[in-house]
Amino acid sequence: MAKLNWGMIGGGEGSQIGPAHRLAAGLDGAFTFAAGALDHRADAGRDYGQRLGLVPDRAYGDWREMLGAERARADRLDLVTVATPNATHFEITKAFLEAGFNVLCEKPMTMTVDEGEEIVRLAERSGRICAVNYGYTGYALVRHMRAMVARGDLGRIRVVVAEFAHGHHADAADADNPRVRWRYDPAQAGVSAQFADCGIHAMHMASFVTGQNVERLSADIVSTIDSRVLEDDAMVNFRMDGGTVGRLWTSSIALGRQHGLTLQVFGETGGLRWAQEQPNQLYHMPLGGRLQVIERGEGNLSPEADRASRVTVGHAEGMPLAFANIYADMAETIRAQKDGRAMDPAANLYPRAEDGLRSMAAVFAVAQSGKADGAWVDARPPMFRAEA
């Protein structure tokens, strides 16, 4: 099978998330890393791209140069990943969608709700794929949780509890650290810091697993370090459109927590508990039964979990493989489009522009509610309120 051509913007040398994307896209042999504009410094981007194996004329110094050159090529890119800082996502994603490319954009997809709506409409009009990298939904057991909820194993879902807590910004002396400072500066980060950075992963995962969207929320947001304008800790209560009650805590000052993304789902006939730092085990408590540990890779899991699993049971799979499942879904979607056939339904799980837009509406709702002492506010994007 011919490989698909993949390109990347951002993710330069020393970046946090660039290497995970390159590992993930290359893992199953579906994509060739064919082009990139990896750094905001042109020379550094060209140099690093070539060191990673790009041919010189496809190691670009700038994303506009990449767009101009790639759109004219017969072997143009099948997929472009945008992994630059947040404030650039909208402009780059929009330009590539308009030029007819499929895009995988890092979260948050945009900086405003209006921009998010524009991307959703544009993706619809263009017929191109616009995915958003809520990559942790690629974990096999997260997909299995979703399948268990969908087939009714837990009955009606009463409560979902989501967390994303780390302690990487706990040091007040970091106020001037250039890698930390921008995240709490409204001019660069927008209306929210920690919720927009990590809280949206947890909230999106709650929606992904329950199959429900967030309708309204109430937020308590705080900056625990005086020099910060934007929040470094937030507690959000929410209600979902299927009646589920949601609770979410996110923090960047939680010393001792590393990448504390967890999800607990409590239904009428069972409960589930999963944590990103031990992603190969899922805890299931059936009503009236005994606590069971479901292992990634064991027999009789859902087709969605089987498709998302690569090594045999007992061998640990981790984060780049979760991201690889987003790429595998996209490869299947692009191939199905090219071949004019129906896609494998178990691959139809990658997060869409609509998810990016819902997150943006939640970010603004959290900021609004936080300023109003936790008042309950509508968390739906305006374009979806009209449809409800």
Ligand SMILES: NC(=O)C1=CN([C@@H]2O[C@H](COP(=O)(O)OP(=O)(O)OC[C@H]3O[C@@H](n4cnc5c(N)ncnc54)[C@H](OP(=O)(O)O)[C@@H]3O)[C@@H](O)[C@H]2O)C=CC1
């Ligand atoms: N889905 C997930 O789990 C995760 C998502 N993210 C998201 O990924 C994005 C990147 O985050 P992260 O890797 O932490 O950021 P970093 O600051 O570590 O890296 C950003 C990279 O993009 C480059 N860059 C900046 N501007 C441009 C531009 N205009 N064109 C090309 N390259 C550019 C930077 O170059 P230079 O260093 O020279 O500025 C750097 O190489 C963010 O939106 C973040 O929210 C991050 C981590 C996890």
Ligand SMILES: O=C1CO[C@H](CO)[C@@H](O)[C@@H]1O
């Ligand atoms: O999306 C993200 C996931 O986790 C990281 C923290 O550990 C964040 O910095 C990042 O933006």
